[in-house]
Amino acid sequence: MDRLTWKARIGLVVVSSSTVNEGRYPRVVPDVGFFTSRMLLTTGGLDAMEAMEAQAGRAVEELASVPVDAIAYCCTVSGALRGVERDRGFCRDMERRWGIPVTSTMLAVTEAIHHLKLRRVVVTSPYPDDHHEAEHAYLKQTGIDAIAMHGMGLKTGPEFARVTPEEIFQFSLDAWDDTADGLFISCMNFDAMPAIQALEARLGKPVVTSHSATLWRALALAGVDTPIPGYGRLLAEPRPA
Numbered sequence: 538m539d540r541l542t543w544k545a546r547i548g549l550v551v552v553s554s555s556t557v558n559e560g561r562y563p564r565v566v567p568d569v570g571f572f573t574s575r576m577l578l579t580t581g582g583l584d585a586m587e588a589m590e591a592q593a594g595r596a597v598e599e600l601a602s603v604p605v606d607a608i609a610y611c612c613t614v615s616g617a618l619r620g621v622e623r624d625r626g627f628c629r630d631m632e633r634r635w636g637i638p639v640t641s642t643m644l645a646v647t648e649a650i651h652h653l654k655l656r657r658v659v660v661t662s663p664y665p666d667d668h669h670e671a672e673h674a675y676l677k678q679t680g681i682d683a684i685a686m687h688g689m690g691l692k693t694g695p696e697f698a699r700v701t702p703e704e705i706f707q708f709s710l711d712a713w714d715d716t717a718d719g720l721f722i723s724c725m726n727f728d729a730m731p732a733i734q735a736l737e738a739r740l741g742k743p744v745v746t747s748h749s750a751t752l753w754r755a756l757a758l759a760g761v762d763t764p765i766p767g768y769g770r771l772l773a774e775p776r777p778a
Contacts, residue, residue: 543570545759548600548608548637550593553577554694555726558611562752565730565768569761574599576612578694586615593627601635607758608639611725613747614664616643617671621678638758642725642747643672645754647679649771653743655719657682661709662723663697664688672723683721687712694726702731709736709744722746733769743770 546569549558553575562571574596578589593610600608608631610616616624619641628639650658660672660683669686676683689708691697705727709720719742722729729746736744749771756762757776765772 541570544568544763545607545756545761546570546572546603546605547755547759548597548603548605549573550596550600550608550610550612551575552589552612552694552726554698555611556694556698557726557728557748561728561730561748565752565765565772566756566761569756569759572600572603572605586612587618590615590619594631597631597635597639601637605637606760607755608637609645609751609755610639610641611751613642613646613723613725614668614671616641617675619643620671621647621675624675640751640754640758642751643675645750646721646723646745646747647676647681649745649750649753650676650681650719650721651679652777653719653745653771655743655745656680657684657716657718658721658745659684659709659712659714659717659719660686660721660723661705661712662686662688663691663700663727664724665690665692684717685712685714697724697726698728700727702728705729706732706735710739713740717742719743719745725751730768734767737769745769745771 576589576592631639673683725747730748733744762776
């Protein structure tokens, strides 16, 4: 008889309007189980995102009850708004409370960029420009220089998710600066993973997305080290535990 089995179970804390995580990750790693808990985001803007953070503990507790092997907090901007030290402290506190390793997207992104030995990056996103300020500061605090940040000026999660991988590919090509070491495509509701391989082929430089970095780190925390081809250098290489 058919039985559900997984190499690992990964919990995803997602923004309520997010649709890309649950659709994309099972296609990339079909032998891993992904389980989600949502945080309600009622309106757009940074103030609403900060208010959403009050639901984080409840969302992690729900996933701990599954139980899962690792948890990823899947919101790039909210992690950036916390800043590096508060973001690390949040993950450590949740790990101590529930005994499950936790990463945020921003922590995973900075770890992935350093793993690839990148120092100067171009950043693209679906965001308005004011969303870039916290990300720029976060990257700088970890020794990463965002030499250019280009957003599409979109304001809501559903708008982010409607942008196609082909559009992300072209927007990122247009934003590219040849003096950069690599490209970071930001946002966990921006379906950039299918564009990674083609972008790396065109740019000749590594490409990290919020999705690829978060998946890379969550898999490592869950003990899954199988290389994943087709989504760029980061996931194709062995993952450090």
